[in-house]
Amino acid sequence: MTFDLLFSAVVFGFSVSGILFLVSIGISIGFGLMRIINMEQMVYYTFGAYVTYTIMSTTGSFALALVASILVAAGLGFLVETLLLRRVYGRELMFTMVVTFSVFLIGIGIIQYAWGLEPKPVSSPFHTLISIFGVKMPLYRILVIAIAIAVFIGIQLMLNKTIIGKAIRAGIDNPAQVQGLGINIYRIFTFTFVIASGLAGLGGALNAPLTMTGPYMGFDMLLFAFITVILGGLGSIKGTLVSALILGQVMSVGGTIWAPLSFVAPFVVMFCVILIKPNGLFGVEAKAFGFE
Amino acid sequence: MNKTFKGIAGPLLLVFLLVVARFVFPNKMTFIIELAIFSIYVMGNNILYGYLGMVSFGQPFYLGVGAYASAIYLAHIGTNPIIALGVALMMGVVIGLIFGPVFIRLRGDYFALINAALCAIGLFTVEKLLLPITRGDDGLWYRSRMAEIPFLDIRAPENFFYFAIFVLFIALVLYRFMDRSVMGVSFRAIKINERKMKFLGYNTFGIRWIGFILSCVLSSLAGSLYAINFGFVNPSLVEPGRAAEVLVATLIGGAGTVYGPFFGTLAFLGIKDLVSKFISRWELVVGILTLIVLFKFSKGIWGGLESWSENWTGGRRRKLSPALSTEKPSQANIK
Amino acid sequence: MDDQSAKTLLDVKDLDVAYQKLKVLFGVSLEIKAGEVVVVVGRNGAGKTTLFRTIAGFLKKENGSIRFNGEDISGKRAYEVARLGLKYINQDKQVFADLTVRENLELGSYAINDYDWDSVLEYFPKLKVLMDRKANHLSGGERQMLLMAMALLGKPHMVLMDEPTEGLAPHVITDLSVIFKELSKQTTLAIIEQNLPLTATVADRVYAMKEGKIVAEIRERDEITGLKFEKYL
Numbered sequence: 001m002t003f004d005l006l007f008s009a010v011v012f013g014f015s016v017s018g019i020l021f022l023v024s025i026g027i028s029i030g031f032g033l034m035r036i037i038n039m040e041q042m043v044y045y046t047f048g049a050y051v052t053y054t055i056m057s058t059t060g061s062f063a064l065a066l067v068a069s070i071l072v073a074a075g076l077g078f079l080v081e082t083l084l085l086r087r088v089y090g091r092e093l094m095f096t097m098v099v100t101f102s103v104f105l106i107g108i109g110i111i112q113y114a115w116g117l118e119p120k121p122v123s124s125p126f127h128t129l130i131s132i133f134g135v136k137m138p139l140y141r142i143l144v145i146a147i148a149i150a151v152f153i154g155i156q157l158m159l160n161k162t163i164i165g166k167a168i169r170a171g172i173d174n175p176a177q178v179q180g181l182g183i184n185i186y187r188i189f190t191f192t193f194v195i196a197s198g199l200a201g202l203g204g205a206l207n208a209p210l211t212m213t214g215p216y217m218g219f220d221m222l223l224f225a226f227i228t229v230i231l232g233g234l235g236s237i238k239g240t241l242v243s244a245l246i247l248g249q250v251m252s253v254g255g256t257i258w259a260p261l262s263f264v265a266p267f268v269v270m271f272c273v274i275l276i277k278p279n280g281l282f283g284v285e286a287k288a289f290g291f292e
Numbered sequence: 293m294n295k296t297f298k299g300i301a302g303p304l305l306l307v308f309l310l311v312v313a314r315f316v317f318p319n320k321m322t323f324i325i326e327l328a329i330f331s332i333y334v335m336g337n338n339i340l341y342g343y344l345g346m347v348s349f350g351q352p353f354y355l356g357v358g359a360y361a362s363a364i365y366l367a368h369i370g371t372n373p374i375i376a377l378g379v380a381l382m383m384g385v386v387i388g389l390i391f392g393p394v395f396i397r398l399r400g401d402y403f404a405l406i407n408a409a410l411c412a413i414g415l416f417t418v419e420k421l422l423l424p425i426t427r428g429d430d431g432l433w434y435r436s437r438m439a440e441i442p443f444l445d446i447r448a449p450e451n452f453f454y455f456a457i458f459v460l461f462i463a464l465v466l467y468r469f470m471d472r473s474v475m476g477v478s479f480r481a482i483k484i485n486e487r488k489m490k491f492l493g494y495n496t497f498g499i500r501w502i503g504f505i506l507s508c509v510l511s512s513l514a515g516s517l518y519a520i521n522f523g524f525v526n527p528s529l530v531e532p533g534r535a536a537e538v539l540v541a542t543l544i545g546g547a548g549t550v551y552g553p554f555f556g557t558l559a560f561l562g563i564k565d566l567v568s569k570f571i572s573r574w575e576l577v578v579g580i581l582t583l584i585v586l587f588k589f590s591k592g593i594w595g596g597l598e599s600w601s602e603n604w605t606g607g608r609r610r611k612l613s614p615a616l617s618t619e620k621p622s623q624a625n626i627k
Numbered sequence: 628m629d630d631q632s633a634k635t636l637l638d639v640k641d642l643d644v645a646y647q648k649l650k651v652l653f654g655v656s657l658e659i660k661a662g663e664v665v666v667v668v669g670r671n672g673a674g675k676t677t678l679f680r681t682i683a684g685f686l687k688k689e690n691g692s693i694r695f696n697g698e699d700i701s702g703k704r705a706y707e708v709a710r711l712g713l714k715y716i717n718q719d720k721q722v723f724a725d726l727t728v729r730e731n732l733e734l735g736s737y738a739i740n741d742y743d744w745d746s747v748l749e750y751f752p753k754l755k756v757l758m759d760r761k762a763n764h765l766s767g768g769e770r771q772m773l774l775m776a777m778a779l780l781g782k783p784h785m786v787l788m789d790e791p792t793e794g795l796a797p798h799v800i801t802d803l804s805v806i807f808k809e810l811s812k813q814t815t816l817a818i819i820e821q822n823l824p825l826t827a828t829v830a831d832r833v834y835a836m837k838e839g840k841i842v843a844e845i846r847e848r849d850e851i852t853g854l855k856f857e858k859y860l
Contacts, residue, residue, distance in 0.1 A: 031401070037401050037404075037405070039349075087587075093400055093401050094341075094345070094347040094400060094401075094404070095586065097347060097349070097401065097404055098347065098536075098539055098543075098582060098586060099582075099583065099586060101349065101535075101536055101539075101579075101582075102536065102578070102579040102580070102582040102583045102586070103579065103583075104579070105533070105536055105575040105576065105578050105579030105582075106575070106576055106579035106580060106583075107579075108533075108575045108576075108579075109573045109575045109576025109577075109579065110576070112573050112575075112576075113573065113576075163733060163734070163737050166726060166730050166733065166734060167734060167737070169723070169725055169726065170723040170726060170734055173721075173723050173724060173725060174721050174723065176685060176705070176717070177717060177721060177723070178734070179684075179685075179704070179705040179706040179709065180683070180705060180706075180709055180714065180715050180716075180717070180778075181706075181709060181734055181735050181737070181738055181739075181777060182706050182709035182710040182738035182739045182781070183706055183734065183737060183738040184704075184706050184738070185706065186704075216533070219412070219531075219532055219533055220412070222408070222412075222532070223408065223409050223412035223413075223532070226405040226406075226408055226409050227409050229405070230402055230405055230406060230409070234401065234402070260416075260420065260421050263413070263416045263420075264413060264416070264421070267409055267410075267413050270406075270409070271394065274394070274398065274402070274406070275394060278397050278398050278399070278402070279399075279402075280402075
């Protein structure tokens with residue numbers, strides 16, 4: 001393993017981490033705040049990729065594609081949250097899991113209707129290579145990393161500096177009490193959900209040139225998203241970040257050593273961690289919902 | 293004697309009806325075979341979900357374990373289908389023993405997710421990782437290698453029918469026995485309130501482990517039957533997307549009941565049969581179907597029938613819990 | 628305080644509340660007039676918390692009516708009730724642990740748009756020096772004060788307090804009973820208490836609850852101070 005190979009694998013790994021973070025953060029926060037496991041996160045991811053495909057093939061503008069993907073994904077998230085998820089808050093976790101999984105299946109079905117079954121390749125907006133430490137790397141991957149970092153900083157700023165971010169943190173802590181202060185917590189749920197689905201859509205858009213865009217792409221990503229949140233611990237943003245970083249490296253560097261490792265290694269890592277910490281690295285306890 | 297008869301009367305009747313149906317609708321024989329096999333698969337999931345309250349989004353993995361165990365045996369090692377069945381059952385037990393302790397400790401949502409992850413890994417394993425052995429997407433073919441066994445040449449579909457029905461019968465009898473035994477009651481008690489069971493001195497971890505193993509064995513059994521019936525397997529058996537199918541069938545039939553799995557399977561496969569003539573996008577239908585069942589029919593067919601008949605006869609039998617806890621949590625009363 | 632002409636602020640009639648199939652409140656009726664301090668006493672499990680939580684909008688009623696300021700609030704969500712000027716302070720003394728005292732107050736001010744912290748903090752001068760401390764580093768008494776400060780934002784008509792003195796040291800309880808007296812001049816208070824001597828000091832009227840029902844209403848001053856209501860529990 002030469003330095004070049006290792007270095008590019010590490011950077012590659014960070015771009016994978018970025019995508020993982022974007023698609024997983026929604027599942028993690030969804031649990032922390034609303035006590036639901038939204039399995040249909042990958043619908044927004046898939047829509048993000050497909051919208052990118054459509055916009056790219058019609059206008060060729062990647063920037064436009066990104067914006068459109070986020071908006072479509074967020075819009076869908078809004079619909080799902082207000083129409084369906086509102087009715088399942090406070091129910092058993094399992095119930096919401098099966099409900100959201102059903103929504104996932106329906107979403108896949110809709111995508112199949114709208115775009116058909118064949119994969120839709122999306123080409124990278126630019127193929128420039130840049131040189132870091134003498135190693136040539138695709139600029140696009142660096143862009144993905146940069147965007148992921150920006151999103152993380154944005155989330156941290158929002159949570160710590162804005163009132164709604166504080167309300168979200170309070171809601172994760174004690175949703176009943178937040179209501180008791182006169183704050184409409186359901187609006188906060190919707191807001192959070194829309195952001196989460198928008199981020200998943202962004203993840204899908206960014207990943208579209210890097211992977212195969214097909215109706216079932218959500219399933220593959222779902223696996224990794226699950227591993228990310230289980231490893232990091234549901235409900236913890238820090239956990240999702242750390243987990244995404246670890247898994248990105250595992251998949252990338254591991255895959256460079258032996259290709260199948262990129263698939264199997266994350267699972268093994270997660271498996272080993274939960275042997276010791278069944279709630280993940282930074283998992284929060286599944287407190288009761290609070291609206292009892 | 294009387295008790296034993298009572299124990300097998302139900303399953304016997306059911307199986308008898310299936311045999312009758314096979315002759316009344318000869319072109320539906322394959323459907324009935326699938327019905328029998330899928331019922332066993334659903335029974336496995338029912339132990340996890342209906343009795344123990346543990347959701348798994350990865351049941352296709354355990355189905356695949358049984359299917360591929362038998363398939364690999366028949367393709368590479370031996371020719372006797374019955375031994376292949378035994379191999380599959382053994383693998384089911386082994387998997388249950390290995391994964392049980394790790395998975396059982398997890399709380400419900402992690403358990404569900406990790407099973408989903410396991411299923412995806414399983415798919416990857418049979419599709420790519422073990423390509424030389426499993427032949428990946430091409431599928432593993434071994435029908436020509438299967439040998440005749442004494443009494444019944446199950447290579448012929450007509451004969452396999454009887455074999456499948458027979459296995460279903462045995463499974464139902466044992467299942468019913470489990471349901472009425474202390475073990476079955478313990479399962480359901482754990483679902484209602486595990487902490488209390490612990491206080492009463494029950495080793496809930498061990499009991500759940502046993503339930504998990506039983507579930508693995510039933511799923512493997514079903515997988516093995518598929519493998520023997522088709523004479524080939526391919527990775528589509530293990531697709532994570534199909535995790536919902538077994539869940540829906542469990543829900544439709546009524547979780548936590550003995551005959552629920554059968555009726556749920558009947559309804560599910562019946563609908564699938566009907567709908568696939570018109571709609572090719574099966575995922576969509578499964579998704580919508582699940583939502584409808586979840587929101588409208590919380591008890592499922594069999595569960596609903598049971599409680600209806602109870603109200604009618606005025607009796608309150610040993611029903612411990614709602615058939616499906618889509619009822620709001622014990623703190624209930626949420627606005 | 629016991630003025631018959633004072634208007635009725637909270638009017639609960641024949642309230643039934645159930646958890647799934649389990650009924651816990653049976654035909655509860657009570658009335659609270661503006662300016663009063665009403666205490667609800669009862670053993671554990673009598674249904675006091677259930678009653679308050681239903682009034683505050685966290686639980687659904689099966690039957691009966693709840694009117695606040697003449698308005699039917701039984702169908703309203705908890706945050707709507709809070710905005711109408713009826714605040715509820717939980718029993719478990721949970722503040723938002725991860726946020727500072729200042730941030731906790733910010734949240735309290737946000738929905739009802741009352742940033743006049745000075746008038747609220749007059750009752751709790753101790754909080755003024757703790758503004759930048761994380762809420763989970765406060766003592767039990769300080770937390771209770773913070774919760775009360777947050778509830779008082781927006782100048783609510785009435786505050787429901789669920790066992791405010793539970794688990795607190797005696798001198799803190801004494802401080803609180805003084806604060807309650809001061810508060811009652813501005814806001815109507817309804818308090819759940821197990822601390823009977825404290826009840827005797829602050830209450831204008833006492834309701835006794837047992838097994839989901841109101842079993843007694845005590846108005847006479849000497850009966851309250853003499854703890855005569857104990858026999859109903």
